[in-house]
Structures are given as C-alpha cells and as structure tokens.
Amino acid sequence: MSGTQERPLRADAARNRAKLLDAATEVFTTRGVGVPTEEIARAAGVGVGTLFRHFPTKEALLEAVMVRRLETIAAGTAELAAGAEPAEAFFGCFRLIVEQSAGKNEFAQALAAAGIDVHSSLRASSAVIRTRLAELLDRAQRAGAVRADLALPELIALLIGTGATLEQLGPDPAAHGRVLDVVFTGLRPH
Amino acid sequence: MSGTQERPLRADAARNRAKLLDAATEVFTTRGVGVPTEEIARAAGVGVGTLFRHFPTKEALLEAVMVRRLETIAAGTAELAAGAEPAEAFFGCFRLIVEQSAGKNEFAQALAAAGIDVHSSLRASSAVIRTRLAELLDRAQRAGAVRADLALPELIALLIGTGATLEQLGPDPAAHGRVLDVVFTGLRPH
DNA sequence: CTGGAAACGGACCAGCGACTCCGGTAAAGA
DNA sequence: TCTTTACCGGAGTCGCTGGTCCGTTTCCAG
Numbered sequence: 001m002s003g004t005q006e007r008p009l010r011a012d013a014a015r016n017r018a019k020l021l022d023a024a025t026e027v028f029t030t031r032g033v034g035v036p037t038e039e040i041a042r043a044a045g046v047g048v049g050t051l052f053r054h055f056p057t058k059e060a061l062l063e064a065v066m067v068r069r070l071e072t073i074a075a076g077t078a079e080l081a082a083g084a085e086p087a088e089a090f091f092g093c094f095r096l097i098v099e100q101s102a103g104k105n106e107f108a109q110a111l112a113a114a115g116i117d118v119h120s121s122l123r124a125s126s127a128v129i130r131t132r133l134a135e136l137l138d139r140a141q142r143a144g145a146v147r148a149d150l151a152l153p154e155l156i157a158l159l160i161g162t163g164a165t166l167e168q169l170g171p172d173p174a175a176h177g178r179v180l181d182v183v184f185t186g187l188r189p190h
Numbered sequence: 191m192s193g194t195q196e197r198p199l200r201a202d203a204a205r206n207r208a209k210l211l212d213a214a215t216e217v218f219t220t221r222g223v224g225v226p227t228e229e230i231a232r233a234a235g236v237g238v239g240t241l242f243r244h245f246p247t248k249e250a251l252l253e254a255v256m257v258r259r260l261e262t263i264a265a266g267t268a269e270l271a272a273g274a275e276p277a278e279a280f281f282g283c284f285r286l287i288v289e290q291s292a293g294k295n296e297f298a299q300a301l302a303a304a305g306i307d308v309h310s311s312l313r314a315s316s317a318v319i320r321t322r323l324a325e326l327l328d329r330a331q332r333a334g335a336v337r338a339d340l341a342l343p344e345l346i347a348l349l350i351g352t353g354a355t356l357e358q359l360g361p362d363p364a365a366h367g368r369v370l371d372v373v374f375t376g377l378r379p380h
Numbered sequence: 381c382t383g384g385a386a387a388c389g390g391a392c393c394a395g396c397g398a399c400t401c402c403g404g405t406a407a408a409g410a
Numbered sequence: 411t412c413t414t415t416a417c418c419g420g421a422g423t424c425g426c427t428g429g430t431c432c433g434t435t436t437c438c439a440g
Contacts, residue, residue, distance in 0.1 A: 010406095010407060010408085010416060010417070011407070011408090012406080012407070012416095012417070012418080013407095013416080013417060013418090016417090016418085036396080036397055036398085037397075037398065037399085038397080038398090038420095041419095041420095046418075046419075047418065047419035047420050048398090048399080048400095048419080048420070049399095049400080049401085049417095049418065049419050049420065050417080050418055050419070052398085052399060052400080053417075053418085056399090057398085057399085058397095058398065058399090105354070109296075147372075149368055150368060150372070151365070151368075153359060153362075153365060154359065154365050154368055154369055154372075156358070157355045157356070157358040157359045157365075157369065158355055158369060158372065160354060160355065160358050161351045161352055161353075161354040161355025161356075161358065161369075162351055162355075163351075164295070164350060164351040164354040164355075165347045165348055165350065165351025165352075165354075166347070166351075168346070168347040168350050168351060169343060169344065169347045172343075175341070175343060175344050175347075178339055178340060178341075178344055179344055179347065179348060179351075181376075182337070182340070182344075182348065182373070182376035182377055183372070183373070183376055184376070185375065185376040186371070186372035186373055186374070186375040186376030186377075187372055187376075200386060200387065200436090200437065200438085201436095201437070201438095202386095202387070202388085202436070202437070203386080203387060203388090203437095206387085206388085226426080226427055226428080227427075227428065227429085228390095228427080228428090231389090231390095236388075236389075237388065237389030237390050238389075238390070238428090238429080239387090239388065239389050239390065239429095239430080239431085239432095240387075240388055240389065242428085242429060242430080243387075243388085246429090247428080247429080248427095248428065248429090
C-alpha cells in the first residue's frame with residue numbers, strides 16, 4: 001500500500017525538482033537553515049511557486065535534502081562495510097560519516113525542532129544507517145579493534161560531535177587528521 | 191575612556207535586569223535562541239518594554255548571557271588551573287568547560303551569524319579563556335600529559351565538539367564518562 | 381509627605397518570510 | 411498542427427516577531 005502514487009513527472013518538472021534539491025543542499029549547508037525560501041528558489045533558477053509545489057513546506061524541503069544525504073551515506077557505508085576487515089570497515093565508515101556530515105547537524109536540529117520529531121521518511125533512512133553502525137561496532141569490538149564498553153548511543157553522539165569539531169576547525173586537512181587521530185586512538189581498547 | 195558610565199541602577203531596575211538575565215539564560219538554553227523576546231519577558235515577569243530598555247536589542251541580550259557564562263567558566267578554570275599539577279589542571283578544565291557549555295554552542299553561532307562577528311565585550315571574556323587554555327595546553331604538553339602535536343585551534347574545536355557530543359547524549363552520567371574517557375585517552379601521548 | 385525623575389508595561393508599528401493564487405507557457409498526445 | 415492540461419512564476423496575503431512610544435507606577439531625596 002501507500003507507496004506514493006508515482007505518476008511519472010513531466011520532463012521540466014523533474015528537472016526543476018532536481019535543480020531545487022541541489023540548490024537547497026548547497027544553500028542550506030553553506031549559509032544555514034535560516035535563509036529565506038526565495039533565495040533557494042532563485043539559486044535554483046525557478047520561482048517560489050514552483051518550490052512550494054514540489055515541497056509543500058520548507059520543512060519538507062529540508063527533509064528531502066536530509067533523506068538524500070542519509071541515502072548517500074548509507075550507500076557509502078555499505079560499500080565500505082562489505083569488503084573490509086572489521087577495524088578498517090569501522091574506522092573507514094566513521095571517517096566517511098563525519099566528513100559527509102559537515103554542516104548537517106544544524107538541519108537535523110532544525111527539523112527536530114520544527115516537527116514533533118523526525119518524519120517517517122527520515123526514520124527509514126536513518127534506521128538503515130543505525131543498523132549498519134550497530135553491526136560495524138559489534139564486529140569491530142569482537143575483533144578487539146574498539147573498546148568493549150562503548151555502546152551505540154555513544155558512538156552516534158561521537159559521530160555528531162566529531163562532525164561538529166571538524167566543522168568548527170574549518171577546512172584544514174592536517175588539523176582534521178590530528179583530531180580524527182585523537183578520537184580514533186581513544187576509541188581503540190585501552 | 192569609555193568604561194560605561196556607571197550611574198547606580200535604581201533598586202527595582204537592578205532586580206529586573208537580573209531577573210531578565212536569569213530568565214534569558216534558562217529559556218535560551220532549554221528552548222533555543224529562536225524563542226520570541228516576549229516569552230523571555232514573560233518568563234522574567236516583566237514587560238517587553240523593560241526588556242528592551244535594559245538590552246537594546248535581542249542580540250545584546252544574547253551577548254550579555256554569553257558574557258556571563260564565559261565569566262563563570264573563566265572563574266572556574268582559574269581556580270582549577272591555580273593549584274593543580276599540569277595534567278590534572280588540563281583535564282579538569284577540559285571537563286569543566288565541556289560541561290558548562292551544554293547548549294551554549296547554539297548561541298555562539300547565532301551571535302556570530304547576527305553581528306559581523308562576536309562583539310567586543312565577548313572578545314574580552316573569550317580572550318581570557320583562550321589564553322588560559324593556551325597555558326594549560328602548554329604546561330600539560332611539557333609535562334608529557336598531552337600529545338605534543340595538538341595545537342590550540344584543535345583543542346578549542348575538540349572542546350566544542352565534545353560539548354556537542356554530550357548534549358546529544360542527553361543526561362546520562364555513565365555515557366558522559368565513557369565519552370570523556372575516549373577523548374581523554376586520545377589526547378594523551380601515544 | 382510629596383514632587384519629580386526614573387523605570388515600568390503593554391498596545392502599537394513595521395519588516396520579513398512562509399505560503400497562495402491565478403494568468404501565462406509549453407509539454408505531449410490526437 | 412492543435413488542444414488539453416500539467417506546470418511555471420512572481421505579485422500578493424497573512425501571521426509573527428523585533429523594536430518603539432507614552433501613559434502609569436514606583437522609588438527616593440528633601
């Protein structure tokens with residue numbers, strides 16, 4: 001039931017929808033969630049009317065952007081998690097998520113504040129990631145690559161916090177490396 | 191020149207000013223920076239007019255709250271830094287700042303976004319803390335208690351990021367302890 | 381006690397930003 | 411090509427929030 005009735009979008013409509021998502025992603029990450037919707041429409045080269053037809057509310061647009069990001073992350077971790085040994089998989093995914101998350105926390109917060117809490121479409125994507133993280137953590141702990149007393153909530157909090165740390169630092173690869181090294185060292189047993 | 195001309199405030203004025211600061215601190219931290227000024231006035235039991243007489247702008251109120259917090263932190267670190275040995279002082283201050291910072295990052299961001307950047311009164315307080323951190327870091331590194339390749343910017347970023355981590359976790363002392371242990375372990379040499 | 385200055389408070393104003401509406405435009409099938 | 415109709419665009423609406431104004435209240439010096 002209920003898979004949204006997919007009547008194929010008209011050519012220009014699909015194009016505009018994509019342009020809107022791209023523009024929103026760009027603008028939200030660089031200038032924050034506070035930017036007026038009109039700016040996003042302009043950045044996408046369409047009118048506000050078009051924006052609101054595709055996304056009935058600003059929050060919905062935010063959500064769509066988030067979902068897309070989470071899916072990207074999920075895909076990335078799937079790839080990394082598949083082949084590698086436990087330790088490599090775990091730390092690789094940690095790095096990937098943290099890097100992909102730059103500037104994303106702000107929307108997550110905005111979303112949480114706006115709706116009662118995160119919407120169902122987000123739940124789906126985030127559940128995938130959550131499950132994968134649980135697996136990665138478990139495997140890495142069994143392999144002795146990660147301290148045994150760490151639970152999933154702490155791991156997730158650390159991912160978010162480390163993202164905030166790197167965001168705070170600005171784009172300085174050397175400093176990023178040192179910070180990640182600090183965290184990774186702390187994550188290993190004893 | 192320009193120490194603000196301190197004509198002693200009338201009794202009720204001083205009382206209301208204090209009530210406003212307290213209410214603002216409370217409301218901003220628990221419900222975010224987005225709350226209408228009127229809510230803050232109501233929480234303080236005064237009218238908006240009074241609020242805006244004491245703080246000519248919402249941003250100014252935010253700033254006053256921040257300054258007060260920074261001063262609290264500065265005082266706390268001064269105490270801790272004075273007596274203890276380098277390692278203890280460093281990690282003690284780290285913990286103190288992180289705990290005091292819960293929910294504070296959001297305003298810092300809001301402030302930075304609002305004004306061109308942080309106002310002069312904030313500069314003063316934050317410079318004190320920055321200097322103290324530099325000293326603590328240096329002492330701890332000389333004593334071999336903290337890895338030598340860590341610079342001040344990374345330390346500050348880590349403070350903010352760790353604050354975000356704990357905030358994300360909610361109030362769970364055990365989990366807080368584990369997270370701090372991860373970070374502290376990572377900060378020590380090798 | 382009392383006069384006047386300082387402070388209060390909340391009705392009011394203005395600007396902004398999310399969302400709507402409808403005349404115009406162009407995709408796609410006959 | 412022509413008609414139908416989904417889709418576009420941006421001017422306009424409406425609620426919300428930061429900030430002002432001024433009649434009323436409170437403090438306190440003489």
